[in-house]
Amino acid sequence: MRREPLPAIALALLVAASLAAWLTSTSDEGAAVRDTLFAEEADTLPRPEVTLAFAGDVHFEGRLARLVTQPGSTLGPLSAALREADLAIVNLESALTARGSRARKELETPSARYWFRTPPAALDVLARSGVDVVSLANNHAGDYGGVGVRDALRAGRRGPVRVVGVGRDADEAFRAQEFEVKGIAVAVLAADASTRESRDPIWAAGPTWGGIAAARVPRTDRLLAEVRAAAERADLVVVQLHWGAEGATCATEDQVTLAKSLADAGADVVAGSHSHTLLGSGLLGDTYVSYGLGNFHWYHGRNADTGVLRLRFRGDELVGEEWVPGLMPERGAPARALRGAAATAAQERWQAHRACTSLRPVGAEDTVEAGTELPPFEGSVEPIGAALASRMASSHDPAMCPVPLASLRYLRVTHVGFDGRAREGELAVHVDHANDLLTVFRELYEARWPIERMRLVSDYGGDDDASMAANNTSGFNCRRVLGQPNWSRHAFGDAVDLNPVQNPYVTDGQILPRAGAPFAGVDRSPGAETAPGVIHDGDVVVNAFERIGWTWGGRWPEPDFQHFAAPE
Numbered sequence: 001m002r003r004e005p006l007p008a009i010a011l012a013l014l015v016a017a018s019l020a021a022w023l024t025s026t027s028d029e030g031a032a033v034r035d036t037l038f039a040e041e042a043d044t045l046p047r048p049e050v051t052l053a054f055a056g057d058v059h060f061e062g063r064l065a066r067l068v069t070q071p072g073s074t075l076g077p078l079s080a081a082l083r084e085a086d087l088a089i090v091n092l093e094s095a096l097t098a099r100g101s102r103a104r105k106e107l108e109t110p111s112a113r114y115w116f117r118t119p120p121a122a123l124d125v126l127a128r129s130g131v132d133v134v135s136l137a138n139n140h141a142g143d144y145g146g147v148g149v150r151d152a153l154r155a156g157r158r159g160p161v162r163v164v165g166v167g168r169d170a171d172e173a174f175r176a177q178e179f180e181v182k183g184i185a186v187a188v189l190a191a192d193a194s195t196r197e198s199r200d201p202i203w204a205a206g207p208t209w210g211g212i213a214a215a216r217v218p219r220t221d222r223l224l225a226e227v228r229a230a231a232e233r234a235d236l237v238v239v240q241l242h243w244g245a246e247g248a249t250c251a252t253e254d255q256v257t258l259a260k261s262l263a264d265a266g267a268d269v270v271a272g273s274h275s276h277t278l279l280g281s282g283l284l285g286d287t288y289v290s291y292g293l294g295n296f297h298w299y300h301g302r303n304a305d306t307g308v309l310r311l312r313f314r315g316d317e318l319v320g321e322e323w324v325p326g327l328m329p330e331r332g333a334p335a336r337a338l339r340g341a342a343a344t345a346a347q348e349r350w351q352a353h354r355a356c357t358s359l360r361p362v363g364a365e366d367t368v369e370a371g372t373e374l375p376p377f378e379g380s381v382e383p384i385g386a387a388l389a390s391r392m393a394s395s396h397d398p399a400m401c402p403v404p405l406a407s408l409r410y411l412r413v414t415h416v417g418f419d420g421r422a423r424e425g426e427l428a429v430h431v432d433h434a435n436d437l438l439t440v441f442r443e444l445y446e447a448r449w450p451i452e453r454m455r456l457v458s459d460y461g462g463d464d465d466a467s468m469a470a471n472n473t474s475g476f477n478c479r480r481v482l483g484q485p486n487w488s489r490h491a492f493g494d495a496v497d498l499n500p501v502q503n504p505y506v507t508d509g510q511i512l513p514r515a516g517a518p519f520a521g522v523d524r525s526p527g528a529e530t531a532p533g534v535i536h537d538g539d540v541v542v543n544a545f546e547r548i549g550w551t552w553g554g555r556w557p558e559p560d561f562q563h564f565a566a567p568e
Helices: 008-024 028-044 063-069 077-081 122-128 143-157 170-176 221-231 255-266 338-357 386-391 431-446 464-469 512-520 540-547
Strands: 049-057 087-092 133-135 163-164 179-180 186-194 236-242 268-274 281-284 287-288 296-299 303-315 317-327 379-383 408-416 424-432 495-497 505-507 508-511 563-565
Touching: 049 077, 049 186, 049 236, 049 268, 063 122, 077 281, 077 303, 077 386, 087 122, 087 236, 087 303, 122 303, 122 431, 133 236, 133 255, 163 186, 170 221, 186 408, 221 236, 221 255, 255 268, 255 281, 255 508, 255 512, 281 563, 296 303, 317 338, 338 408, 379 505, 408 431, 424 431, 431 540, 464 512
Parallel strands: 049 087, 049 296, 087 133, 133 163, 186 236, 236 268, 268 287
Antiparallel strands: 049 303, 179 186, 281 287, 303 317, 379 408, 408 424, 495 563, 505 508
16 A cells, blocks of 8 residues: 655655654663764854953951951952852962951061962852952961951852862862853962062971962962863863062063963963052963963052953953952052053053963954065164153162163164064164164164064163063163173163063073073074074174174173174
């Protein structure tokens, strides 16, 4: 008997029912197909967008102490920027206790010793302000000894905000707090990399004693191991750090080293504070790094710029960055939110801090095609005016330095960065060399020889080590020769150092900066094939400087590969 064809609708219903029965079967084959189909469907769905928020140092000292017992109190108007995020993280620069005695701080300069504490009810203020995670890995969490650490742990277990960076032993101190946000797994870790202030064990938790998660360079193995483990489990790994140098305007060499190690270990975000100033933020490969978020809720406003950093992720992909700016009044927190032109100016100041880092802006490409046309070279020479003199105060003392500012000139030049793009650099040199050096940097630009950055050394507090660590190309700096009483050629404006990391100073068993160690032994003979930014004999850099009569320190018995100097 011939069967009549089923109507289309009936046929579709029969096929659907059969497929459903097959997919809901308990057989291994049916389960495997079902999982495959559902996985393929999930891959085609848009991934949810998650916003993470970060703010700088918080405490409740002085008149701010009353907020802890004040009903409904928050961290102020900028709290809204924290509450609007899916996960918000801050550093509590304080022992979380109302008990205990002041800890010894015998390693700290007596005039610089401070003790901060706040009762556990401070976590309620943070929760009302939108904070989800608070780090206690800092140089004040142990200010009131072991009692304070134990109270902090108890408060963290009972309170409305998760606590990271402190524990009954190292395992707990370094352990990540894990969250599921819109189906995205987020792991948050914290560590203290600031200068240790006491030998008391609580300042570095160990195998059998409680304290703070300490990860000071080079002792970072435990933190890096935890980050690698978290990266295996989570979509996003966030590391909150207390690091850097107080009052610094640029990242230290240790910060740069640790950021690179954490990025290599799998961290997606590395953010921190401690300097009490804003520092640069941006991308290091695929890892977002913020070297310094400044003060957020502090008892004074001497460093007034503050704000909330918000990062938007789609799944594990960073898709947006926002700085919500604020200004701290002179009397301290709470900071007021900025609007309009004031907000735009504050955001530009925040962006400008990136200039003394190797970080790139969110959305910028890593490199530019080699054949891409560059804009024309631009160079200028100017006297040192009043504004520049003020800015250069840390690198020039009129009562001490061998040349007056009137004998120096300020150069602006375009140079090619390591990303292949045209950048603006600046340099201070002696008036006698200004025009010759314009010729040199024009030649390097046209040859596309890359320079990481060119900033005045005063942006690093006049600290040559910090400038070198940032791979900063520099000229004038009123300093002595390393380990000697006589003036450096830089103190006369007669020398220039280029890309110190790729071209380190190798002396007396030392390699300066430390990050230059991989480049200390590379072949620098004529015709050598070298990495970008490395100087070698007979290359465009050496030839350009020799044409103006300058000599290269790379030929010294203890080579200073970065160094070029005018004839004496």
